[in-house]
Amino acid sequence: xxxxxxxxxxxxxxxxxxxxxxxxxxxxxxxxxxxxxxxxxxxxxxxxxxxxxxxxxxxxxxxxxxxxxxxxxxxxxxxxxxxxxxxxxxxxxxxxxxxxxxxxxxxxxxxxxxxxxxxxxxxxxxxxxxxxxxxxxxxxxxxxxxxxxxxxxxxxxxxxxxxxxxxxxxxxxxxxxxxxxxxxxxxxxxxxxxxxxxxxxxxxxxxxxxxxxxxxxxxxxxxxxxx
Amino acid sequence: xxxxxxxxxxxxxxxxxxxxxxxxxxxxxxxxxxxxxxxxxxxxxxxxxxxxxxxxxxxxxxxxxxxxxxxxxxxxxxxxxxxxxxxxxxxxxxxxxxxxxxxxxxxxxxxxxxxxxxxxxxxxxxxxxxxxxxxxxxxxxxxxxxxxxxxxxxxxxxxxxxxxxxxxxxxxxxxxxxxxxxxxxxxxxxxxxxxxxxxxxxxxxxxxxxxxxxxxxxxxxxxxxxxxxxxxxxxxxxxxxxxxxxxxxxxxxxxxxxxxxxxxxxxxxxxxxxxxxxxxxxxxxx
Numbered sequence: 303x304x305x306x307x308x309x310x311x312x313x314x315x316x317x318x319x320x321x322x323x324x325x326x327x328x329x330x331x332x333x334x335x336x337x338x339x340x341x342x343x344x345x346x347x348x349x350x351x352x353x354x355x356x357x358x359x360x361x362x363x364x365x366x367x368x369x370x371x372x373x374x375x376x377x378x379x380x381x382x383x384x385x386x387x388x389x390x391x392x393x394x395x396x397x398x399x400x401x402x403x404x405x406x407x408x409x410x411x412x413x414x415x416x417x418x419x420x421x422x423x424x425x426x427x428x429x430x431x432x433x434x435x436x437x438x439x440x441x442x443x444x445x446x447x448x449x450x451x452x453x454x455x456x457x458x459x460x461x462x463x464x465x466x467x468x469x470x471x472x473x474x475x476x477x478x479x480x481x482x483x484x485x486x487x488x489x490x491x492x493x494x495x496x497x498x499x500x501x502x503x504x505x506x507x508x509x510x511x512x513x514x515x516x517x518x519x520x521x522x523x524x525x526x527x528x529x
Numbered sequence: 530x531x532x533x534x535x536x537x538x539x540x541x542x543x544x545x546x547x548x549x550x551x552x553x554x555x556x557x558x559x560x561x562x563x564x565x566x567x568x569x570x571x572x573x574x575x576x577x578x579x580x581x582x583x584x585x586x587x588x589x590x591x592x593x594x595x596x597x598x599x600x601x602x603x604x605x606x607x608x609x610x611x612x613x614x615x616x617x618x619x620x621x622x623x624x625x626x627x628x629x630x631x632x633x634x635x636x637x638x639x640x641x642x643x644x645x646x647x648x649x650x651x652x653x654x655x656x657x658x659x660x661x662x663x664x665x666x667x668x669x670x671x672x673x674x675x676x677x678x679x680x681x682x683x684x685x686x687x688x689x690x691x692x693x694x695x696x697x698x699x700x701x702x703x704x705x706x707x708x709x710x711x712x713x714x715x716x717x718x719x720x721x722x723x724x725x726x727x728x729x730x731x732x733x734x735x736x737x738x739x740x741x742x743x744x745x746x747x748x749x750x751x752x753x754x755x756x757x758x759x760x761x762x763x764x765x766x767x768x769x770x771x772x773x774x775x776x777x778x779x780x781x782x783x784x785x786x787x788x789x790x791x792x793x794x795x796x797x798x799x800x801x802x803x804x805x806x807x808x809x810x811x812x813x814x815x
Contacts, residue, residue, distance in 0.1 A: 399651035443640035
């Protein structure tokens with residue numbers, strides 16, 4: 303599909319020198335904008351490029367493709383297109399797994415909350431009901447009984463960053479809100495990595511959790527196949 | 530499974546024979562499921578469908594039918610038996626797989642070793658921070674505008690037209706002075722029965738400003754026609770005469786000439802010495 307696109311005359315006709323400035327600006331925009339982890343809307347990129355470089359909108363595809371190449375070569379980043387109701391969005395993740403240094407800017411309490419949430423969902427191997435999640439987090443000492451701000455982190459911040467997916471299931475009286483892994487989590491966190499952490503913590507082998515191990519190795523296998 | 534089509538057909542009531550056939554088909558399906566290695570969840574779903582089907586078959590027949598054909602009841606129980614065997618197997622598989630995760634233990638571990646559970650994700654882009662904390666990487670959040678404070682304006686008083694325009698004009702300071710000048714001139718004219726010398730009237734040796742004011746007031750009177758300024762034939766100097774009401778009415782503008790009076794400090798002093806004026810002739814209450 304994507305190969306067909308490249309063969310289209312409209313794309314091959316664009317000379318790289320013509321869009322070079324736009325590509326640079328696009329890379330700069332993405333690097334600056336990524337810090338918040340809120341997905342970057344394609345429309346935002348188009349708007350930025352058209353105001354700063356006056357890039358015509360029919361060049362956008364070519365510019366983003368080239369910018370992705372630069373991001374990969376220089377920073378080791380990768381643009382991932384995610385589906386959203388409000389048009390095409392992108393998130394930025396590392397192209398390859400890498401042991402990053404712990405961040406000095408992000409809040410450590412927040413990070414523990416996120417790790418515990420993702421871990422619990424993964425280990426449960428099913429969507430986790432909102433109340434069950436809070437119960438677990440309180441038990442883990444990460445959440446106070448009446449800490450609405452932290453609950454909001456889960457339902458709003460992490461959800462917007464696409465680490466979590468917070469959705470309603472069922473109708474009427476049976477309606478429940480559940481947490482699942484969001485797309486960013488699936489891209490950034492290999493399941494086997496989490497399972498190895500579990501194994502390390504409880505001094506077991508990863509295949510002690512048979513079902514999760516199966517899922518994690520399946521994911522790893524698929525990734526090596528595609529890349 | 531072709532059961533759905535069958536159900537619809539048999540709604541139009543077919544005999545016990547058909548029902549038996551379909552029970553057998555269900556049994557066959559279930560025995561196939563036993564060897565199936567597909568996903569646990571899928572198998573459970575399939576079994577549930579089979580049980581539902583059996584239930585609807587049973588309802589179709591009714592009690593009397595069942596008494597007449599005991600073979601049906603036998604087959605029904607076999608289907609249920611097979612289904613429940615499968616259910617036991619599935620639930621064993623489920624509990625064997627998932628129950629190794631003990632969330633209480635994990636929660637306890639997290640509580641006791643919070644540091645262990647704090648790490649960057651392998652494919653996470655390290656967050657970029659700006660040295661001076663400028664450039665928020667996201668578009669600034671929209672702050673709600675503070676609600677406009679409603680200023681209670683003082684109600685404008687009802688507009689009123691001036692009651693009497695004429696009287697209002699008289700209140701003006703300038704016109705009050707003008708009428709005083711007129712009064713002075715007419716009184717003086719009545720007492721002496723001769724025109725007043727223009728320069729003696731307006732010049733005030735103690736104040737140049739007063740002099741200018743006097744000239745100004747007199748010129749208004751001339752414009753209104755209350756007084757006339759005429760050149761004396763003998764001296765060639767201007768003299769003031771009051772003009773009576775009747776004369777004013779008969780006034781003919783075509784006969785009149787206009788002139789501009791100008792005065793400066795030097796001329797004022799020259800005139801005072803020329804006419805040897807030592808005190809003002811016209812002293813008005815101000």
